Amino acid sequence: MAPEPYASEVAAALWRAYYTEVSDRWYLRHEGRPTDPAELEREVAAESGADLAPPGGALLVAWCDGEPAGTAGVRLLDAGTGELTRVFLRADLRGRGGAPLLLAAAEDAARALGAGRIILDTRSDLVEARALYTRHGYAEIEPYGERAYAEHWYGKQL
Numbered sequence: 140m141a142p143e144p145y146a147s148e149v150a151a152a153l154w155r156a157y158y159t160e161v162s163d164r165w166y167l168r169h170e171g172r173p174t175d176p177a178e179l180e181r182e183v184a185a186e187s188g189a190d191l192a193p194p195g196g197a198l199l200v201a202w203c204d205g206e207p208a209g210t211a212g213v214r215l216l217d218a219g220t221g222e223l224t225r226v227f228l229r230a231d232l233r234g235r236g237g238a239p240l241l242l243a244a245a246e247d248a249a250r251a252l253g254a255g256r257i258i259l260d261t262r263s264d265l266v267e268a269r270a271l272y273t274r275h276g277y278a279e280i281e282p283y284g285e286r287a288y289a290e291h292w293y294g295k296q297l
Contacts, residue, residue: 140244143200143210145188150198153210157227158183164264165288190214191225197248201228201241208232211245213252221249221297223259226268238271250297257297260289269293 143150162174162182191198196214200207209228213221223245228237249257258280261268269291277293 140199140201140240142248143198145191145196145198145212149200149207150188150210153200153207153227154186154188154225155179155183156229157210157225160227160230161262161265165262168264188212188225195252197245197252198225199241199244199248201237201244203232203237209237209241211241211248213245213249213254213257215252215254216258218253219255221252221254221257223249223257226259226271233267239275242271242275246295246297255297256294258283258292258294260284260286260292262288263290 159174159179162179166172166174188198190196191212191214196212198212199210201209201211209232210225211223211227212225213223216222226238226241226245228241246257259272259277260283261272272293275295277295280292280294282289282292
């Protein structure tokens with residue numbers, strides 16, 4: 140696990156892979172089709188990840204056999220609260236223990252930023268993510284903020 144600049148080629152490739160997967164899941168579930176390429180490009184470009192840069196954020200990349208394997212980002216929402224985002228592990232590496240390592244590293248990064256609490260939002264169809272968070276001590280909390288796709292909110296004291 141290592142910090143990675145949000146605008147690097149590695150970070151951009153992982154962001155695209157993450158967004159493609161969650162977007163395709165959404166569109167297949169709600170509209171019976173994969174993401175339109177123009178939609179994908181628009182949405183990938185809409186979130187640069189600049190809020191995952193120091194001093195108020197961190198983007199971490201996991202590596203496996205010299206290849207980028209996954210990512211996790213943390214951004215401070217206020218002096219004591221970090222928000223977890225972009226938690227992603229390549230599909231071919233899932234089920235091998237990488238996701239808990241990403242989560243632990245993101246929690247460490249949030250602590251290093253000064254957060255005593257970490258929160259996140261996710262969707263109903265991302266059942267694997269919701270199970271991961273629950274297994275690692277996250278509890279459902281009241282909604283915070285407004286995001287189009289947020290359906291579940293979790294938090295954990297660090």
